[in-house]
Amino acid sequence: MIVNEPAPRDPAGSTDVTGSTDGTGSPDATGSPAVTGERAELLETLAKQRYFLRFTTRDLTDEQAGLRSTAGELCLGGLVKHVTAVERNWLGFIQEGPSAMPDFASMTEEDFARRADEFRLLPGETLAGVLADYADVAGRTEEVVAALPDLDASHPLPKAPWFEPGVRWSARRVLLHLIAETSQHAGHADILRESIDGAKSMG
Template sequence: MTQSSPEVPGDERGTLLAFVEAQRAALRRSVLGLTEEQAASRPSASELSLSGLLKHAAEVELAWLRMAQQQPNERQRGRETWSEGFRLVGGEGIPDVLAFWDGVAAETAAFVAALPGLDETFPLPPAPWFPKDGKVSMRWMLLHLVEEFARHAGHADVIRESIDGTKAMG
């Protein structure tokens, strides 16, 4: 269970940020003690790897942050490079991905802390899975990040257990 600390206020904003961080941390723990090769392996029926999940989660968080800020996403991928968001390429390593994610996480926390309120909204991009001219609140975005990271933390648990038997919960 996520608890408040002196650094994270126990109000709704702080609680949501704490839950986002708890799920981020679960994903990050999945690679502890592994080599780059182990973290990039795909030992299950899925094409997902632990390092690929880390990269994907960090880039997804950046994408939602940029949408909320209504700024361009400097790491947005086209259809032809979409799969590169699920694997390390071009000399990327786990330390690089974790450092990138640290920066995104800090930027998310600062952005959310500076908001007048969590009821502030931003437009969703045109996509078949979003309603036409849809908007969501900052609260929705934070809950969506919890959902996204928790889903992938579950994937990471299965992958890690398949690699070396390590279990997230004992």
């Protein structure tokens, strides 16, 4: 838990992902459907992990967000870009199945080079820009999950060395995966930020 920090807020100022403005689960002024029960809990947990990741970028310049501040190759801006791409890909999987995912099994060296750029803040990219892209994807995820008829709906996983052949993932399993991956990278981001200027998310 982040000490003395308010509840996670999305860029529009809402502190709730249930579609309500008051946290009650009632439809908001735009008429968006209320999200309750299991999917509300999953979305709220994912939103909190996104917040923890974004929090590590507070008050940084673009130069600092692009710094490789540890022995590894990660930077904070690149981490946000990567998590954004991951969430976008899995959202496509929920909607369309494995055809919406990258063709991992036949990736070329150029494909892997482009994938490596996903972990960097490239010339012309800004921290504000990648955070805005992340917020857009987060909003889309919440819309799609709210409209799903059933979290049990599943698709076969795409072919990749790290996926067991023949396995199917439900929308629920995808959301759990996104929560785990976002949380893991938020921990990476804590270390990167402390290495830049000593700032901590906890303590």
